[in-house]
Amino acid sequence: MVNILLSIALGIIVISFILVIVRFMLGDTVVDRVVALDVLTVSSIGLIVMLAHFFGRVIYIDVSIVYGILSFIGVIVIAKFLAKSL
Amino acid sequence: MEYLEIIGAIVTLIGAMFILFAGIGLLRMPDIYNRIQAGTKASTLGSMLTLLGIGLIHPDWLLKIVLLIIFILISNPVSSHVLGRAAHFIKVPLSSRTAVDKLAEDEDRVTQSK
Amino acid sequence: MMYSLIIIVMSLIMLVMAFMAIHHKNLQVAVIASGIISLFASVIYIFLAAPDVAITEASIGSALTVVIFFYVLNKIRQSDDTK
Numbered sequence: 001m002v003n004i005l006l007s008i009a010l011g012i013i014v015i016s017f018i019l020v021i022v023r024f025m026l027g028d029t030v031v032d033r034v035v036a037l038d039v040l041t042v043s044s045i046g047l048i049v050m051l052a053h054f055f056g057r058v059i060y061i062d063v064s065i066v067y068g069i070l071s072f073i074g075v076i077v078i079a080k081f082l083a084k085s086l
Numbered sequence: 087m088e089y090l091e092i093i094g095a096i097v098t099l100i101g102a103m104f105i106l107f108a109g110i111g112l113l114r115m116p117d118i119y120n121r122i123q124a125g126t127k128a129s130t131l132g133s134m135l136t137l138l139g140i141g142l143i144h145p146d147w148l149l150k151i152v153l154l155i156i157f158i159l160i161s162n163p164v165s166s167h168v169l170g171r172a173a174h175f176i177k178v179p180l181s182s183r184t185a186v187d188k189l190a191e192d193e194d195r196v197t198q199s200k
Numbered sequence: 201m202m203y204s205l206i207i208i209v210m211s212l213i214m215l216v217m218a219f220m221a222i223h224h225k226n227l228q229v230a231v232i233a234s235g236i237i238s239l240f241a242s243v244i245y246i247f248l249a250a251p252d253v254a255i256t257e258a259s260i261g262s263a264l265t266v267v268i269f270f271y272v273l274n275k276i277r278q279s280d281d282t283k
Contacts, residue, residue, distance in 0.1 A: 002143065005095035007202060009102035009136070014206055016102075019109035021213055023121075024236070025220065030228050031118055031173040035125050037232055038165060039112060042129045042158065043105045044243055046136035049151070050098070051246055053140050060246060061150045063254050067242070068154065070263030072161040074235070076168060078228075081270045083172040 006050060013047050034078050041071040091143050098139030104132030117181035118173050126166035133158055207247055210240045231269045238262035 017040065024036040045064045052060035080086045111124030134155050141151040174189055214237050221233040238261030245254040 002091050002095045005099050009099045010202070010206070012099075012102040012106050014209055016106045016109035017213065018209070019106075019113050021216070023109075023112045024233075025216070029118060029173075029178055030226065030232075031169060031176075031178060032121065033229055033232050034169060035118075035122055036112065037236060038162075038169070039108055039125045039129045040236065040239060042133045042162060043108070044239060045154070045158070046101065046105060046133045047243065048246060049137055049140050049154075052147075053143060055249065057251070058147055058150070059251050061147065061154070063242075063246065063251050063258065065150070065154055065157070066255050067258045067262075068157055068161070070259050072165060074263045074266045075165045077267050077270055078232070079165070079168040079172040081228075081274055083175045086271070086274045 003054075006053065010047070010050055013043055013050075016043060030082065034075065034082075038071075038075055041067070041075075090145075094139045094142030096139075097142060098136050101132045101135030101137075101139060104128050104135060108132060117184070118178050119170060120181065122166055122170050122173070126162060126169075130158060130162045203247055207244060210244055214240050227273065228270075231266060231273075235262050235266045238265070 020036050020039050020043075024033050027033050027036065045068055048060055048064040048067070052058065052064075077086065105128070108125050108128035111128060112121055115121045115124050137151050137155050137158075141148045180187065217233045217236045217240075221230045221237070224230050224233070238257055242254045242258040242262065245251075245257060
């Protein structure tokens with residue numbers, strides 16, 4: 001029961017990846033693409049923690065912690081580059 | 087104990103639905119500012135609910151997951167605010183149905199008073 | 201079966217992003233596309249049960265490379281402005 005519900009959630013997140021990638025390919029300005037990168041990062045944190053349940057190993061959560069911290073720095077640097085204040 | 091696992095699975099499913107709503111909003115909204123609002127807010131709530139559901143299924147992982155939830159809750163609105171300000175700075179055009187733009191009015195008032 | 205399907209979808213997304221990173225006119229979009237390639241590579245490493253490689257790929261490929269590329273683009277823009 002639990003594994004069936006979590007498998008449906010995994011499929012829904014992969015469908016959302018495809019929608020965000022379509023916005024990345026269509027997007028007309030750079031800021032659109034940076035927002036797409038941000039949404040991809042946050043939803044892949046959810047995906048990695050869900051995989052930690054499926055494989056049963058707690059070390060995968062450490063991967064998502066590192067990922068969250070470093071991608072936040074990346075988005076801030078890109079935004080300050082666009083605002084000409086880096 | 088079994089009830090806690092099923093509640094956690096349902097919370098995780100609701101979080102995945104919110105991430106799907108973020109994707110649809112990012113695809114359908116007409117304007118960059120609407121896209122920032124729809125995408126970032128919905129994906130923050132969806133990711134937090136997903137993490138909370140996994141934490142309800144495995145209660146011994148709850149410390150790291152609460153740490154991750156607090157970090158997402160602090161960092162993601164900050165990055166969305168900085169992106170919106172950068173988009174307004176490089177003058178990305180607004181949608182044709184925008185009613186009011188307070189930041190542009192303030193900047194006009196500052197430049198006129200100088 | 202389901203894991204193989206998810207890995208195939210992510211590999212196709214990586215292929216599209218690599219094509220976009222090579223052939224796009226705007227340089228900033230190409231750098232962001234290479235960052236997305238590293239993101240999906242990290243998730244695929246997790247599917248293959250290698251979390252240490254995934255941490256290294258996420259920290260170097262997706263964060264540090266993008267930050268250094270934008271720092272260099274900023275330097276190039278400043279030297280173009282002063283001319």
